[in-house]
Amino acid sequence: xxxxxxxxxxxxxxxxxxxxxxxxxxxxxxxxxxxxxxxxxxxxxxxxxxxxxxxxxxxxxxxxxxxxxxxxxxxxxxxxxxxxxxxxxxxxxxxxxxxxxxxxxxxxxxxxxxxxxxxxxxxxxxxxxxxxxxxxxxxxxxxxxxxxxxxxxxxxx
Numbered sequence: 001x002x003x004x005x006x007x008x009x010x011x012x013x014x015x016x017x018x019x020x021x022x023x024x025x026x027x028x029x030x031x032x033x034x035x036x037x038x039x040x041x042x043x044x045x046x047x048x049x050x051x052x053x054x055x056x057x058x059x060x061x062x063x064x065x066x067x068x069x070x071x072x073x074x075x076x077x078x079x080x081x082x083x084x085x086x087x088x089x090x091x092x093x094x095x096x097x098x099x100x101x102x103x104x105x106x107x108x109x110x111x112x113x114x115x116x117x118x119x120x121x122x123x124x125x126x127x128x129x130x131x132x133x134x135x136x137x138x139x140x141x142x143x144x145x146x147x148x149x150x151x152x153x154x155x156x157x
Contacts, residue, residue, distance in 0.1 A: 013032075029069070029070040032065065035105055061136065062129070062132070068126070074128065078110055086108040088108055104139055105136055106135075106137075111131060
């Protein structure tokens with residue numbers, strides 16, 4: 001039997017949040033977050049088979065946060081120490097969804113420092129690309145049963 005998707009359960013990015021774990025602050029100026037793990041495999045060509053096999057070799061993480069220019073906190077921090085690492089928790093908590101999801105990213109390093117950008121008549125927006133060296137930590141997962149109870153500190157209603 002096929003179960004139809006309840007449209008109300010699809011998660012809306014409007015209920016996302018990003019937290020700076022070092023300052024325990026929500027980064028409210030940002031309105032977009034993306035983080036991706038790239039999984040790299042080496043090809044293995046074995047005798048007796050035409051099928052190419054694959055061996056996991058490395059993983060790397062990268063992402064982007066974007067939003068409105070409100071302060072120069074990040075620019076200042078990177079000018080003072082371009083090798084500084086950060087720790088963020090990204091959260092998606094749509095009240096109509098089955099639950100909420102939180103992932104912690106550590107060893108975050110920004111690979112560009114956006115010093116100045118503006119255009120007359122427009123709101124200034126910034127996009128920050130980053131890499132992360134730490135293992136992403138799934139703090140809370142969305143379960144269809146809807147039974148994930150609040151586990152952590154970064155949960156605002």
